[in-house]
Amino acid sequence: MKYVSTRGQAPTRSFSDILLAGLAEDGGLYMPESWPQFSKDEWRAMRSLSYPELAARIIAPFAEDSLTHETLSKLCHDAYARFDHAAIVPLTQMEDGLFVQELFHGPTLAFKDMAMQLLGRLFDHVLNERDERVTIVGATSGDTGSAAIEACRGRERLTVAILHPEGRTSEVQRRQMTTVLDPNIHNLAVQGTFDDCQDLVKAMFADLPFRTDMHLSAVNSINWARIAAQIPYYVYSALQLGAPDREVSFAVPTGNFGNVLAAWVARQMGLPVKHLCVGSNRNDILTRFLHSNDMSTRKVVPSLSPSMDIQVSSNFERLLFEVMGRDAQACANLMTGFRTTGKMDVPSKAWEAISTLFSGKELDDAATTAEIRSLYEKNRYLADPHTIIGIAAGRAFREPGVPMVAMATAHPAKFPDAMREATGITPALPPSLADLFEREERYRVVSNDLTVVEDAIRASVLANSR
Numbered sequence: 001m002k003y004v005s006t007r008g009q010a011p012t013r014s015f016s017d018i019l020l021a022g023l024a025e026d027g028g029l030y031m032p033e034s035w036p037q038f039s040k041d042e043w044r045a046m047r048s049l050s051y052p053e054l055a056a057r058i059i060a061p062f063a064e065d066s067l068t069h070e071t072l073s074k075l076c077h078d079a080y081a082r083f084d085h086a087a088i089v090p091l092t093q094m095e096d097g098l099f100v101q102e103l104f105h106g107p108t109l110a111f112k113d114m115a116m117q118l119l120g121r122l123f124d125h126v127l128n129e130r131d132e133r134v135t136i137v138g139a140t141s142g143d144t145g146s147a148a149i150e151a152c153r154g155r156e157r158l159t160v161a162i163l164h165p166e167g168r169t170s171e172v173q174r175r176q177m178t179t180v181l182d183p184n185i186h187n188l189a190v191q192g193t194f195d196d197c198q199d200l201v202k203a204m205f206a207d208l209p210f211r212t213d214m215h216l217s218a219v220n221s222i223n224w225a226r227i228a229a230q231i232p233y234y235v236y237s238a239l240q241l242g243a244p245d246r247e248v249s250f251a252v253p254t255g256n257f258g259n260v261l262a263a264w265v266a267r268q269m270g271l272p273v274k275h276l277c278v279g280s281n282r283n284d285i286l287t288r289f290l291h292s293n294d295m296s297t298r299k300v301v302p303s304l305s306p307s308m309d310i311q312v313s314s315n316f317e318r319l320l321f322e323v324m325g326r327d328a329q330a331c332a333n334l335m336t337g338f339r340t341t342g343k344m345d346v347p348s349k350a351w352e353a354i355s356t357l358f359s360g361k362e363l364d365d366a367a368t369t370a371e372i373r374s375l376y377e378k379n380r381y382l383a384d385p386h387t388i389i390g391i392a393a394g395r396a397f398r399e400p401g402v403p404m405v406a407m408a409t410a411h412p413a414k415f416p417d418a419m420r421e422a423t424g425i426t427p428a429l430p431p432s433l434a435d436l437f438e439r440e441e442r443y444r445v446v447s448n449d450l451t452v453v454e455d456a457i458r459a460s461v462l463a464n465s466r
């Protein structure tokens with residue numbers, strides 16, 4: 001499979017090239033040239049596969065120019081060996097027609113492990129083959145950072161610098177990042193929001209001398225490999241619920257739009273996905289857009305679901321590119337306009353195509369707490385403040401005869417204060433993290449300034465190469 005940029009001004013590349021490149025040189029996001037297709041019989045045959053085998057089968061067509069099936073299969077088996085549930089992504093019925101799929105059984109207790117455990121191994125494999133090293137820069141609102149750090153710690157060919165917004169993650173999330181003291185891991189607490197961190201990452205990629213010097217690479221969902229590795233769990237639950245002989249819908253709590261985009265990709269590949277429902281907190285740019293074509297940024301408000309405190313959803317660009325008939329120039333114009341004005345005038349035809357398939361529901365903090373409490377009282381199920389937003393969205397748009405699967409994106413123990421407030425229960429961290437609050441922390445506070453951040457990263461790379 002070859003990959004093209006959504007902005008049309010970067011060279012077409014292979015899977016391993018885009019794995020290492022992360023963001024295209026023209027500022028665009030890489031997309032596969034075409035969508036791999038599976039026939040109904042091929043989907044049916046996947047029902048008997050274990051999760052790692054299914055993941056290898058789904059990802060293979062995206063990576064066939066770079067990895068043999070045997071290599072990919074081995075990497076998938078290794079990646080999911082560390083998960084603490086036999087099913088990897090267990091599916092539970094919550095109510096009539098409403099299911100919850102748990103994606104948080106990996107080492108850092110959030111759905112990011114699903115892709116990141118594979119990504120760390122893919123980086124290692126490709127860099128060993130090429131005898132190269134890279135510097136990974138990532139932005140996190142709480143979960144991507146710890147998942148990336150856990151997947152990349154101690155890997156010789158990787159230096160990792162993760163930017164998080166100072167004081168805007170939960171304490172558990174921060175400590176999961178800052179207590180990892182391996183010499184190749186560097187945490188920067190930026191005095192700003194997640195959107196500032198993401199802007200800094202994109203600005204580092206746009207600074208070509210810095211990008212080339214540092215051999216920059218990305219672990220955020222701007223990296224296509226992240227999206228590819230998030231597709232299999234949608235396939236897994238759809239097959240369990242009767243696909244390809246029955247339609248299924250998904251509900252996903254949304255921030256950077258990477259998770260739900262993977263569900264949309266599964267649909268592009270022929271999986272019968274009827275509807276995609278996204279949930280947001282008060283930072284509701286995406287749900288506002290779906291309701292009324294209002295894609296305008298507002299000030300980010302801290303919420304009980306900090307990982308979704310995002311205004312600029314990177315992956316929306318990929319969807320836009322596709323629904324505008326892959327017109328890269330039109331896509332580039334819209335993205336440049338959005339960056340300068342904070343408002344995007346999505347053509348009405350594109351908006352209609354998107355809002356026919358996607359629906360959105362917003363929950364403020366009070367509603368989030370009430371929903372956590374009510375689900376616990378009815379089902380004795382503890383849903384974290386992100387997951388509950390997806391469940392509420394799924395419930396709102398459920399249709400008779402079409403199973404709705406809501407994605408449980410984080411373990412409730414990552415957000416103890418919110419859980420205690422809603423239910424009176426403080427969920428325990430698993431034994432691997434039981435001493436998290438006694439561990440030493442290491443991070444550096446930096447201003448929201450490109451030069452300051454680049455200098456800090458240069459120093460980290462130098463220190464790691466000694």
Ligand SMILES: Cc1ncc(COP(=O)(O)O)c(C=O)c1O
Nearest residue numbers: 143255256257258259307386409
């Ligand atoms: C727990 C949790 N839920 C939901 C989201 C939103 O996912 P996405 O950014 O892929 O839309 C995130 C952050 O990405 C998260 O960490």
Ligand SMILES: N[C@@H](CCOP(=O)(O)O)C(=O)O
Nearest residue numbers: 140141142143144220221307
């Ligand atoms: N919510 C995310 C934000 C970054 O998202 P990504 O999927 O693009 O890495 C986080 O937890 O950091």
